[in-house]
Amino acid sequence: MRLAGRIDLVGAGTRLLAPVVALLFAFGIFAAVLGVEGTNATDAFSQMFEYAALPDSQVDILNRATFYYLAAVAVAFGFRMGLFNIGVDGQYRLATLMAAALGSASFIGWLPGVLRIILMVIVAMVVGAAWAAIAGLLRATRGVSEVISTIMLNAVAGGLVAFLNTTDHWGTRPEGSNAVSTPLLPKDSWLPNLPLIGGTEAGVFAFSVVAVIVGVGYWFLLERTRFGFDLRATGYSPTVAAASGVDAKRMVVWTMVISGAIAGLVGLPQLFGESHAFTDSVGGIGFTGIAIALLGRSRPVGMALGALLWAFLDRSSLILDLADIPREIVVIMQGSTVLAVVVAYELAKRLSRRMQRRRVGGLVETSQKEQPA
Amino acid sequence: MSKSKPTDSSRDEDRAAEHGPPAVELRGITKRFPGVVANRDVSLAVRRGTIHAVVGENGAGKSTLMKILYGMQRPDGGSVLVDGTPVAFGSPQQAIAAGIGMVHQHFMLADNFTVGENITLGAERRHGIGARAATRIRELAARYGLDIEPDELTENLGVGDRQRVEILKVLYRGARILILDEPTTVLVPQEVDELFGNLRELTGEGLTIIFISHKLDEVLAVADEITVIRQGTTITTVTPAAVTARQLATLMVGSELPSPAAPESLVTDEPVLAVAGLTVRGPAGRPVVADVGFTIHRGEVLGIAGVEGNGQAELVEAILGLHPAEGTLTLAGRSLAGQSTRARREAGMGYIPADRHRHGLLLDAPLWENRMLGHQTERPNAARGLLLPGAARTDTQRILAAYDVRTPGIEVAAGALSGGNQQKLIVGRELSSAPKLLVAAHPTRGVDVGAQAAIWGQIRQARGNGMGVLLVSADLDELIGLSDTIKVIHRGRLVATTDPASTTPEHLGLAMTGALEEPS
Amino acid sequence: GGNDDKEPSSGDSTSAKRTIKVGLAYDIGGRGDKSFNDAAAAGLDKVAKDLDVDKKELEAAPNETENDKYTRLKLLCQGGYNPIIAVGFAYAGNDPANGPLAKAAKDCPNSHFAIIDDSSVTADNVASLVFAEEQGSFLVGAAAALKSKTATVGFIGGCEVPLIKKFEAGYVAGAKAVNPDITVLVNYLSTPADKCSGFNDAAKGETSTGGLIDAGADVVYQAAGGSGTGVFKAVKAKGKLAIGVDSDQYNTVSDDLKEVIITSMLKRVDVAVYDFVTDEANGTFTNGVTTFDLKAEGVGYSTSGGKVDDIKSKLDEYQQKIIDGEITVPTEPATS
Amino acid sequence: MSTETAPVPARTPAAPGRPGRVGRLPRVLLAIAGGLVVLAAVRAVTGADDLTSNGAVRAAIQAAVPIGLAGLGGLFAERAGVVNIGLEGQLILGTWFGAFASVHWGPWAGVVAAIVGGGLGGLLHALATVTFGVDHIVSGVAITILAGGATRYLSSLTFAEMDGGGVNQSPPGDELPRLSVPGLSALDGLEDRHWFLVSDLTGILRGALTEVSALTVIAVAIVPLAFWLLWRTGFGLRLRSVGENPRAAESLGVAVYRFKYYGVVISGALAGLGGGFLSIVASNIYREGQTNGRGFIGLAAMIFGNWRPGGLAGGALLFGYTDALQLRRGSESVHALLLVVAVLLLAVALWQATRRRYRPAGLGLALAVLSLVWFFATTTVPVPFVQFAPHLTTLVVLALAAQRLRPPAADGVPYQRGGG
Ligand SMILES: Nc1ncnc2c1ncn2[C@@H]1O[C@H](COP(=O)(O)OP(=O)(O)OP(=O)(O)O)[C@@H](O)[C@H]1O
Ligand SMILES: Nc1ncnc2c1ncn2[C@@H]1O[C@H](COP(=O)(O)OP(=O)(O)OP(=O)(O)O)[C@@H](O)[C@H]1O
Ligand SMILES: [Mg+2]
Ligand SMILES: [Mg+2]
Numbered sequence A: 001m002r003l004a005g006r007i008d009l010v011g012a013g014t015r016l017l018a019p020v021v022a023l024l025f026a027f028g029i030f031a032a033v034l035g036v037e038g039t040n041a042t043d044a045f046s047q048m049f050e051y052a053a054l055p056d057s058q059v060d061i062l063n064r065a066t067f068y069y070l071a072a073v074a075v076a077f078g079f080r081m082g083l084f085n086i087g088v089d090g091q092y093r094l095a096t097l098m099a100a101a102l103g104s105a106s107f108i109g110w111l112p113g114v115l116r117i118i119l120m121v122i123v124a125m126v127v128g129a130a131w132a133a134i135a136g137l138l139r140a141t142r143g144v145s146e147v148i149s150t151i152m153l154n155a156v157a158g159g160l161v162a163f164l165n166t167t168d169h170w171g172t173r174p175e176g177s178n179a180v181s182t183p184l185l186p187k188d189s190w191l192p193n194l195p196l197i198g199g200t201e202a203g204v205f206a207f208s209v210v211a212v213i214v215g216v217g218y219w220f221l222l223e224r225t226r227f228g229f230d231l232r233a234t235g236y237s238p239t240v241a242a243a244s245g246v247d248a249k250r251m252v253v254w255t256m257v258i259s260g261a262i263a264g265l266v267g268l269p270q271l272f273g274e275s276h277a278f279t280d281s282v283g284g285i286g287f288t289g290i291a292i293a294l295l296g297r298s299r300p301v302g303m304a305l306g307a308l309l310w311a312f313l314d315r316s317s318l319i320l321d322l323a324d325i326p327r328e329i330v331v332i333m334q335g336s337t338v339l340a341v342v343v344a345y346e347l348a349k350r351l352s353r354r355m356q357r358r359r360v361g362g363l364v365e366t367s368q369k370e371q372p373a
Numbered sequence B: 001m002s003k004s005k006p007t008d009s010s011r012d013e014d015r016a017a018e019h020g021p022p023a024v025e026l027r028g029i030t031k032r033f034p035g036v037v038a039n040r041d042v043s044l045a046v047r048r049g050t051i052h053a054v055v056g057e058n059g060a061g062k063s064t065l066m067k068i069l070y071g072m073q074r075p076d077g078g079s080v081l082v083d084g085t086p087v088a089f090g091s092p093q094q095a096i097a098a099g100i101g102m103v104h105q106h107f108m109l110a111d112n113f114t115v116g117e118n119i120t121l122g123a124e125r126r127h128g129i130g131a132r133a134a135t136r137i138r139e140l141a142a143r144y145g146l147d148i149e150p151d152e153l154t155e156n157l158g159v160g161d162r163q164r165v166e167i168l169k170v171l172y173r174g175a176r177i178l179i180l181d182e183p184t185t186v187l188v189p190q191e192v193d194e195l196f197g198n199l200r201e202l203t204g205e206g207l208t209i210i211f212i213s214h215k216l217d218e219v220l221a222v223a224d225e226i227t228v229i230r231q232g233t234t235i236t237t238v239t240p241a242a243v244t245a246r247q248l249a250t251l252m253v254g255s256e257l258p259s260p261a262a263p264e265s266l267v268t269d270e271p272v273l274a275v276a277g278l279t280v281r282g283p284a285g286r287p288v289v290a291d292v293g294f295t296i297h298r299g300e301v302l303g304i305a306g307v308e309g310n311g312q313a314e315l316v317e318a319i320l321g322l323h324p325a326e327g328t329l330t331l332a333g334r335s336l337a338g339q340s341t342r343a344r345r346e347a348g349m350g351y352i353p354a355d356r357h358r359h360g361l362l363l364d365a366p367l368w369e370n371r372m373l374g375h376q377t378e379r380p381n382a383a384r385g386l387l388l389p390g391a392a393r394t395d396t397q398r399i400l401a402a403y404d405v406r407t408p409g410i411e412v413a414a415g416a417l418s419g420g421n422q423q424k425l426i427v428g429r430e431l432s433s434a435p436k437l438l439v440a441a442h443p444t445r446g447v448d449v450g451a452q453a454a455i456w457g458q459i460r461q462a463r464g465n466g467m468g469v470l471l472v473s474a475d476l477d478e479l480i481g482l483s484d485t486i487k488v489i490h491r492g493r494l495v496a497t498t499d500p501a502s503t504t505p506e507h508l509g510l511a512m513t514g515a516l517e518e519p520s
Numbered sequence C: 001g002g003n004d005d006k007e008p009s010s011g012d013s014t015s016a017k018r019t020i021k022v023g024l025a026y027d028i029g030g031r032g033d034k035s036f037n038d039a040a041a042a043g044l045d046k047v048a049k050d051l052d053v054d055k056k057e058l059e060a061a062p063n064e065t066e067n068d069k070y071t072r073l074k075l076l077c078q079g080g081y082n083p084i085i086a087v088g089f090a091y092a093g094n095d096p097a098n099g100p101l102a103k104a105a106k107d108c109p110n111s112h113f114a115i116i117d118d119s120s121v122t123a124d125n126v127a128s129l130v131f132a133e134e135q136g137s138f139l140v141g142a143a144a145a146l147k148s149k150t151a152t153v154g155f156i157g158g159c160e161v162p163l164i165k166k167f168e169a170g171y172v173a174g175a176k177a178v179n180p181d182i183t184v185l186v187n188y189l190s191t192p193a194d195k196c197s198g199f200n201d202a203a204k205g206e207t208s209t210g211g212l213i214d215a216g217a218d219v220v221y222q223a224a225g226g227s228g229t230g231v232f233k234a235v236k237a238k239g240k241l242a243i244g245v246d247s248d249q250y251n252t253v254s255d256d257l258k259e260v261i262i263t264s265m266l267k268r269v270d271v272a273v274y275d276f277v278t279d280e281a282n283g284t285f286t287n288g289v290t291t292f293d294l295k296a297e298g299v300g301y302s303t304s305g306g307k308v309d310d311i312k313s314k315l316d317e318y319q320q321k322i323i324d325g326e327i328t329v330p331t332e333p334a335t336s
Numbered sequence D: 001m002s003t004e005t006a007p008v009p010a011r012t013p014a015a016p017g018r019p020g021r022v023g024r025l026p027r028v029l030l031a032i033a034g035g036l037v038v039l040a041a042v043r044a045v046t047g048a049d050d051l052t053s054n055g056a057v058r059a060a061i062q063a064a065v066p067i068g069l070a071g072l073g074g075l076f077a078e079r080a081g082v083v084n085i086g087l088e089g090q091l092i093l094g095t096w097f098g099a100f101a102s103v104h105w106g107p108w109a110g111v112v113a114a115i116v117g118g119g120l121g122g123l124l125h126a127l128a129t130v131t132f133g134v135d136h137i138v139s140g141v142a143i144t145i146l147a148g149g150a151t152r153y154l155s156s157l158t159f160a161e162m163d164g165g166g167v168n169q170s171p172p173g174d175e176l177p178r179l180s181v182p183g184l185s186a187l188d189g190l191e192d193r194h195w196f197l198v199s200d201l202t203g204i205l206r207g208a209l210t211e212v213s214a215l216t217v218i219a220v221a222i223v224p225l226a227f228w229l230l231w232r233t234g235f236g237l238r239l240r241s242v243g244e245n246p247r248a249a250e251s252l253g254v255a256v257y258r259f260k261y262y263g264v265v266i267s268g269a270l271a272g273l274g275g276g277f278l279s280i281v282a283s284n285i286y287r288e289g290q291t292n293g294r295g296f297i298g299l300a301a302m303i304f305g306n307w308r309p310g311g312l313a314g315g316a317l318l319f320g321y322t323d324a325l326q327l328r329r330g331s332e333s334v335h336a337l338l339l340v341v342a343v344l345l346l347a348v349a350l351w352q353a354t355r356r357r358y359r360p361a362g363l364g365l366a367l368a369v370l371s372l373v374w375f376f377a378t379t380t381v382p383v384p385f386v387q388f389a390p391h392l393t394t395l396v397v398l399a400l401a402a403q404r405l406r407p408p409a410a411d412g413v414p415y416q417r418g419g420g
Helices: A002-006 A009-037 A041-053 A055-079 A088-104 A113-142 A146-164 A208-224 A226-236 A238-243 A248-263 A268-275 A285-295 A300-322 A328-366 B008-019 B062-069 B092-097 B115-120 B131-143 B159-172 B189-204 B216-222 B245-253 B312-320 B341-346 B356-360 B367-372 B389-402 B419-432 B449-464 B476-482 B505-512 C010-015 C036-050 C066-078 C100-107 C133-147 C162-178 C202-214 C225-237 C269-281 C309-324 D024-046 D054-079 D087-105 D107-131 D136-157 D184-192 D198-209 D214-232 D234-244 D246-251 D256-282 D294-304 D309-354 D358-377 D383-404
Strands: B024-033 B036-046 B051-055 B077-082 B085-087 B100-103 B177-181 B208-213 B225-230 B233-238 B271-281 B287-297 B301-305 B326-331 B349-352 B437-441 B468-472 B485-490 B493-498 C019-026 C052-059 C084-086 C113-116 C126-131 C152-157 C183-188 C219-223 C241-246 C261-267 C288-292 C299-301
Touching: A009 A041, A009 A328, A041 A055, A041 A300, A055 A088, A055 A208, A055 A248, A055 A268, A055 A285, A055 A300, A055 C066, A088 A113, A088 A146, A088 A248, A088 A268, A088 A285, A113 A146, A113 A248, A113 A268, A113 D383, A146 D294, A146 D383, A208 A226, A208 A268, A208 A300, A226 A238, A226 A248, A238 A248, A238 B356, A268 C066, A285 A300, A285 A328, A285 D136, A300 A328, A300 C052, A300 C066, A328 D107, A328 D136, B024 B062, B036 B051, B036 B062, B036 B077, B036 B225, B051 B062, B051 B189, B051 B216, B062 B100, B062 B177, B062 B208, B092 B100, B100 B159, B115 B131, B115 B159, B115 D234, B131 B159, B159 B177, B159 B189, B189 B208, B189 B216, B208 B216, B216 B245, B225 B245, B233 B245, B271 B312, B271 B468, B287 B312, B287 B326, B287 B468, B287 B493, B301 B476, B301 B505, B312 B341, B312 B349, B312 B437, B312 B468, B341 B349, B349 B419, B356 B419, B367 B389, B367 B419, B389 B419, B419 B449, B437 B449, B449 B468, B449 B476, B468 B476, B476 B505, B485 B505, B493 B505, C019 C036, C019 C066, C019 C269, C036 C052, C036 C269, C052 C066, C066 C084, C066 C100, C084 C100, C084 C269, C100 C113, C100 C126, C113 C269, C126 C269, C133 C152, C133 C162, C133 C219, C133 C241, C133 C261, C133 C299, C133 C309, C152 C162, C152 C202, C162 C183, C162 C219, C183 C202, C183 D309, C202 C219, C202 C225, C202 D054, C202 D256, C202 D309, C219 C225, C219 C261, C225 C241, C269 C288, D024 D198, D024 D309, D054 D087, D054 D107, D054 D198, D054 D214, D054 D234, D054 D256, D054 D294, D054 D309, D087 D107, D087 D136, D087 D256, D087 D294, D107 D136, D107 D256, D184 D198, D214 D234, D214 D256, D214 D309, D234 D246, D234 D256, D246 D256, D256 D294, D294 D309, D294 D383, D309 D358, D309 D383, D358 D383
Parallel strands: B036 B233, B051 B208, B051 B225, B100 B177, B177 B208, B301 B468, B301 B485, B349 B437, B437 B468, C019 C052, C019 C084, C084 C113, C113 C126, C126 C288, C152 C183, C152 C219, C219 C241, C241 C261
Antiparallel strands: B024 B036, B024 B077, B077 B085, B225 B233, B271 B287, B271 B326, B485 B493, C261 C299
8 A cells, every 4th residue: 555655556557658659650751751662671670780889889889878978968958947947959069169279279288188088078067057047047037938038048158159260360270171179188088988888889978977977967956856846746736836935037047058058068978988079060960959858858868868779860860871861850859750759748647547536436436525626 | 499588478488487387497416437436326407597505515526417407428327308208318418409498517618708708608599699689688697687888898797797608698598598508606795685686586587496505594695495415416395484594504514514613812922934025916006915014923814815816816926035025024034035936835835725736735646746736845744956756755644634635645646536535635745844824815715514514623733833825715604714813805995894703794895896995 | 264064084974984982961951042052052963973973961950069070971971972062161160179170080080171261171081162252253343343333332241250351352242343433232131140141032132132233232242142133133223234153153053033134253163162072083083272353263253144245354453463462352351 | 938926916097008018119120220320330430331232132131031030930829828849840841842842843833742741740749738738849859850850861762863953952943033123223323322310221222122023021020910910810819828828728618729720831832832932032052951950040030029020030031140140151240240230239228227237237238349340350350250140140139138928828838628
């Protein structure tokens, strides 16, 4: 009785079933679209699986999942209190640029590599936080919807990045190249890639450790601290939270700040482990982060699975080209997965709520006196 | 349906039909919700041109029954007859077409619409939504003495006016049968009298009115016939002349109606809360609470009476720090002016909000998390910034038992509980932290009589232990029964102070309308 | 001048048809982008006519990582394709020594690679195919100045990046060479901030060109990829003249726009691809940088439509001077 | 999207009419006239003649149309209580479907197909949000992702095989007719004189009334039509009622779900039309990435316009105008705009100061000084800055005005029939 009370088995069941059903549905769409084209979906899928199982692919999937996960956590932090930080993109681009520019600057050349890495991480988080704080402050003091302001701030951040990452400012261009980036970091502040997976020289980003730490920290902060309770309460109902003593405006600002600080980390796995300089070639991770946060219902483990799924689809789609299957099919699958999953979660929520009501109602009816409203 | 006004001859027809079939007949209605049977074999007949009252406790199934008649809910069994013809409404639209109109328990108005827009909504076919409609509304308003201007923005209206808009909405649709679901809860006695005058005029015109209430004196005053519902079933139908209020109450609850008997005073002269010069400004900078001052002592219940919308909500929120305010506020000797809500709650304020869904409970969160709510900084819920879920769970179990909250467990979402059980949980939670001051706004609203008596008892007991209480309530009996002092708020000012021992609801009502302005 | 099919060297003519597996890794857009990638595709198609080619074409996705690019090159090499052509400087990455191409070249030492528009990757099995866009642009700049009646000409760049600035630099220099007092108005349609959307937005091209023309420009040169049609439309609406880019656009635009195109700056990516593959087929792979300049006829200007016939002699004069080294064309605009 | 408790005030004496209703038109006209004078003066002082040239005005209107249509789309959805952040996706669908039909069956067919394509996107959003109760933002984001993938896939199946088309673009389609008010060409000479105000006015008139695409005319006509539909018809009343108080609407027999569907599908259709405008009129081909965030700007324009058609049209024009200026003679015109902005901010600051709102006044003043300093310290504005000028404008305007805005009361709130 007590156990049944503690763990809402039915609710948990439906919540677990929901994404599975949604994935099947998305696969159905995948198959249907491919069918129209005359390709066998299972065939395509088994090719994708085979390719994704290669050691190189496994490493790549883990690496992608690392920054997708960080982006998702950044977004989810806002989601949990009903804030939509659509500005992760701008935040991490600006943050990564600043960190990379600082890390490669000659005036801190004397710093030992480890300290420089730490400094860069801090700068990235601060820049991300500061950029997000603009939206937070606008929301708290001026009532500007963060959805709109973060979208606008993305454009502004992009402009600043484009402005600063030129040879006139912080950018350099290797001899004979047309690509502009910040100068390469000194070798002592490259992070080694971890040889976690055998059969390949490629290694997993060392920064994936940070992603794991962020995930654990996210869980702890939300579920085990007062701050997290305040945050979740605000997400459930801002008015109720306010009445319980939560200062909604401060919550908004702090949540945006933390979300932005996490967003500031998004570009670092690649910076430290792959490119060693800021390039503007990779963007849009913020949007993927939103999708993954939705897939994982903003839960730390759920988002990790979502990030892996997304990374798997990304990676395995590379093989489709070789088989002359349009790779866009994967984007369709990703989009329909998100939509199907959120619909499934909603339906599961309704179902479990109804079942709870029925249980409560049943209890009331069997009691001596009917319990009126 | 016709666009012309009802002529004298049509009125004559109505009168002539008085002995025809009943305007409305409900036969054996049954309605089940998951886990609850709201209506169980209910039968009811309403004669044309009369006011028929339906009384019953909270949750007896009155609103559900009326929603069935109005097409908002489908019955699981039984039949509905209008003018002797069986009908089966699938939507309010069909009920409206059959000449039925309903004024809901909660106002159903869009604030950002004009009165005219609110009235014509859904009935645009009649006279459009423009000048013709406005003319028609003015005509109707003049004819039934409902003073209202169609171009006014609804959010600027007071509750009385809103009530009139609701009635006009129904009349505008040409309804011949009006359902009024607890129309008087938000009105002061004088406004109630005005409303009853309006209703009599309407029946004079041949309209039929179904009137829902659980205020028995009102029912006795206005109804031609009274049907009593208890636990979803019709108990009986009586005429007012044949019963007394006590008899009616006994029918309603199946036992004697408990009343908050005036207890002996336990007031000390040690102040708990002292407020002075408290002013709250509305969006336009106009004060909605103006220069309010009072002191509550240990063991004292200070009741605030007032028509809804006269600043009591803002007063409560200002005291909790939810609304910026000017003035001083001292709790047990400590100045809290300008402090956050959290600081105030930590200093010993408990809060039973008027609207438990907006301010009291996280409906989607489990009960034990709701037990933490508002007290997430103190033991047993948390220590040093970290939550203690285990301790909170255990304490939740204790509250469930102590306050008789009926639920299968502490992991269910608060939203799954019935309103009364939700309220008990809130009361239990707030009293568990042994507050120095309890701010209780409508603590028994929407709660059935049994739970109501329990809540009163718990508040009294806590007061006996030295707690001060600020009680805001629309239920004058509750105010008189619980308070040691009653102050009346009108247009944001405290305009009168009365002794509950010597006052009557009528007297309070007069003060609440501002008729008895006196310097406080 | 134009550039026609080159004859394969005589010695090999007997064994002309032998199978060669060519892998092409495109930049975003891929085959069918009506621009840069298509030019490479055209070169490949031409090779396929002369030789027995087994080709595999893969294309980049927006927002992909450097690792994706590396993976693509490696997939081709693992699939047995040799040579492999990386279309676009992005394949070099920002760290040429460790970028996608460098890594792939290291992983597949027995494959031959070529990269277009980049000369920063040095490896034994990598050939860099780069173009002197500034030289070609110089010539069309001169043509613009010669054709201008208002002493004002315009330049529309699709995105403010070094590669496109090279076009601008040459164009300005050419115009100034003809008329030192000429005004050259320059507009860029986008920056990397919005993923260089200015290469994809004909409406932007049209609006921007309208601004230049209203400010007095009567000849407009565009280096704006897919936005070029917008440029031509605006020019046509105002009865002015335009200069195309990359391929001979007189031959690719719809008929109603032909009349405004006086010439196009040719950047013979197709020739580069063609030459590279045929050389490979002949077993004459040369690593290192091959610059396709005026001398090598890798850049130039087109004469279709006959609109520059009257000034052709002057243009050829400039061309000769550049080839002879008398004129050095800048690769970056004078002021930033 | 903040929710403040609006206390029901005690019965107040009936105010005559609605304040703010009467007197709005003259005020708006006055503000427009004032803005014009400032613009003309700045043009005269700085010599940035493009500020009021007919070309700039024409380009501004052309740039404003897709934004405005997206904004109108947002308006219909949000008036029905559904936030549609999927406008961007519906815009994308509009560009693709519009181009596809235009290429095959002519531009007018393209217009219809764009509407249908966007409408389908709206239908999907309605299905998710209304029927399944999914969070509105969530569904919108998902639809935008989906639309991008779907169009790319469709292109690879269709356009890639066509002559002149490719995986990321369609072959060109035919153009829609352009219309001019006759006789205005007589004004040509006046504009070139650069006379203060006179030339400015003629520039604006010529820009607005000559060589206007037929679809632009239609789009402009939709603005008053939308107002009429929403505020003057029973349909509009019902639609708005489900965005203000769906429960009340339901109790009066309004089919809440159905009207939400109407609102969201119309929303998608309008956004689709905006997309069609991009791929049929603004350029006569479809090109991937063509919408470039205009859906979001449209949403901002709608908020800027306080959820009203006239206001959002003004917002769209403002974006269109800055966008057109920056594209045409960016560094120069936007530099001159700094002066305009400074003057306007100063005016706002003064006005706020007279109302004793010192914080916004201070903010306005600070920003004004900042723009002035920037104006005098530089001669041009860097391209990246020029390009985010519209976005920055949005941010500043929202920061100054957001609290005066009034979204529909039930905007973004999932609604479930029968309560609960
Ligand atoms: N939509 C619903 N779903 C589930 N249960 C409901 C629903 N509406 C009402 N109930 C239940 O039906 C019963 C009757 O409710 P109803 O609202 O008709 O009571 P009432 O007599 O109007 O009470 P009150 O005096 O509080 O208005 C209650 O137990 C309530 O919990
Ligand atoms: N859709 C629903 N499904 C299940 N139970 C419902 C539903 N709607 C209402 N209820 C239950 O019906 C009861 C009465 O609903 P109601 O909305 O009247 O709440 P209430 O708290 O009694 O408020 P009030 O008395 O002020 O009307 C509550 O206990 C609520 O839990
Ligand atoms: Mg009721
Ligand atoms: Mg109730």
